[in-house]
Amino acid sequence: MIDDLPNDAKSKEVVRLWRAWRTVHEMVADREYELAEDEVSISLERFRDEYCHPDGSVNRAKLQFSARPSDSMLRKNTPPATASNPDPVPDCGPIWVEFLTDKQFGVSQIRNFAKYTITNNYKTGIMVTPVALSPAARKSLASVENLAKIECFLEDDLLVNITHHELVPRHVLLSRDEKIALLKRYRLKETQLPRILQKDPVARYLGLKRGQVVKIIRVSETAGRYASYRLCV
Amino acid sequence: MATGQGGPLKGILKNIGDAPEKPETAREVAIRHATLLENRKQLESQILDSLILLSEYPLARDAQFNASSPAASDIADFKANVRLFQPSDYDDLIEERNVNELCGYTLCAKPRRQTGSSGEWKITSSGEIVKRKELEKWCSQQCARRALFVKVQLNETAAWERAGIPDIQIDLLEEDRSAETEADRTARKLGELKLEDQRQAARDSAALAMERGDDKFGPPVNKVKVTLKEKDVKAPSEFPPAEAGNSEDHLLVDGYKAKIPEKQEPEI
Numbered sequence: 001m002i003d004d005l006p007n008d009a010k011s012k013e014v015v016r017l018w019r020a021w022r023t024v025h026e027m028v029a030d031r032e033y034e035l036a037e038d039e040v041s042i043s044l045e046r047f048r049d050e051y052c053h054p055d056g057s058v059n060r061a062k063l064q065f066s067a068r069p070s071d072s073m074l075r076k077n078t079p080p081a082t083a084s085n086p087d088p089v090p091d092c093g094p095i096w097v098e099f100l101t102d103k104q105f106g107v108s109q110i111r112n113f114a115k116y117t118i119t120n121n122y123k124t125g126i127m128v129t130p131v132a133l134s135p136a137a138r139k140s141l142a143s144v145e146n147l148a149k150i151e152c153f154l155e156d157d158l159l160v161n162i163t164h165h166e167l168v169p170r171h172v173l174l175s176r177d178e179k180i181a182l183l184k185r186y187r188l189k190e191t192q193l194p195r196i197l198q199k200d201p202v203a204r205y206l207g208l209k210r211g212q213v214v215k216i217i218r219v220s221e222t223a224g225r226y227a228s229y230r231l232c233v
Numbered sequence: 234m235a236t237g238q239g240g241p242l243k244g245i246l247k248n249i250g251d252a253p254e255k256p257e258t259a260r261e262v263a264i265r266h267a268t269l270l271e272n273r274k275q276l277e278s279q280i281l282d283s284l285i286l287l288s289e290y291p292l293a294r295d296a297q298f299n300a301s302s303p304a305a306s307d308i309a310d311f312k313a314n315v316r317l318f319q320p321s322d323y324d325d326l327i328e329e330r331n332v333n334e335l336c337g338y339t340l341c342a343k344p345r346r347q348t349g350s351s352g353e354w355k356i357t358s359s360g361e362i363v364k365r366k367e368l369e370k371w372c373s374q375q376c377a378r379r380a381l382f383v384k385v386q387l388n389e390t391a392a393w394e395r396a397g398i399p400d401i402q403i404d405l406l407e408e409d410r411s412a413e414t415e416a417d418r419t420a421r422k423l424g425e426l427k428l429e430d431q432r433q434a435a436r437d438s439a440a441l442a443m444e445r446g447d448d449k450f451g452p453p454v455n456k457v458k459v460t461l462k463e464k465d466v467k468a469p470s471e472f473p474p475a476e477a478g479n480s481e482d483h484l485l486v487d488g489y490k491a492k493i494p495e496k497q498e499p500e501i
Contacts, residue, residue: 103330105332133331134329136281136325136326136328137332143281196300
């Protein structure tokens, strides 16, 4: 599908951004936000029609969208009701995704993005950048952590969807109830589970938070399917 | 055991569970460690704040100030803020300043050098081949020297281990004093010397207290109480005063004269 394109720099750029655009949509959909099917699997022609200048270059300012969590996701992320907190609120909210245009990323750019995300009441912000953040900018993300979760992805990292690779097993996020049931079933403490790092590529893809558990389902030659559980740290 | 004596068997392992820790002491220890961690976190965020602050410096950008003679207030701020940096933090600062399109040296207001858009390597005027990224960090070679002069004074030790030590001072390269007369210079040196003497005592004691762990994070918990006791030593017996002119001096060993037992007369 890409072979019949003219091979100049501009259309390469368009294809790159189209791939990243698709992957980021798939990512948001896999986290169970509400997205329409035709938004996720957008064709290159449509992408070019909608998001390109007449001269063929991509209009990055238009590459942004938001999504609301679906009901099942809200249910998954709601802590179980307790006596002191009979009506718990889910700890997830709308998500904001933006492709940033700057050539370099320092603290000020990050602050602008975080401010925008927080003032518009988004709970999660995903920024897709063409170049890496400066070290200070990355550290400064931690300071806004309790207001909104800001995630950064490089365009280069989103060119392919890693979860579609055959060597990447399926990761399923467990809800809080399922996690409690799992710990009860195996009589485990949380710390006795195997662990997965928060910066693990799949954990980043799913936007795992510390303390969440993923079920990893592998294909096994001897057992058919084999499920293991990992705690995000 | 084989000895057959009464009483319970004794393990050879160290007795750990002998005195179970009281919940209060456990809590105290936990809180102490938590405060330590909290302190580290605060220091780290403080370092980040000063990094962000310094990435916009210098504040005084009048024509009279430049990188070799910056405003005194800027110098003071820079020295105060950079004090706790590790060399890696300083590198982050340089990068952050470059993102702001400034020269990597904190007290230089000039924009950083631009050497065109292509090529990873560049040839300098002196004929050296250097990475373009390295070259574009600074506005000039002098600023690179000034910045690295500061960097080599920074310490790899973690910030929380030296936060309280007052005698970490950062100096700048060439503080320009060509306008000063001889008398001025002598007066300044004398003043510094006097001040130094007074401060040194205070600083030394503070640094010593820091090293000992008399820190500000609450009373130290597990300190050993030390009481000094003089050991009662038996003094070696004194030599008997040598008598002047004693002819048997040469026979004394440690004041003792070996006696040859007199031959006893065989009793008949």
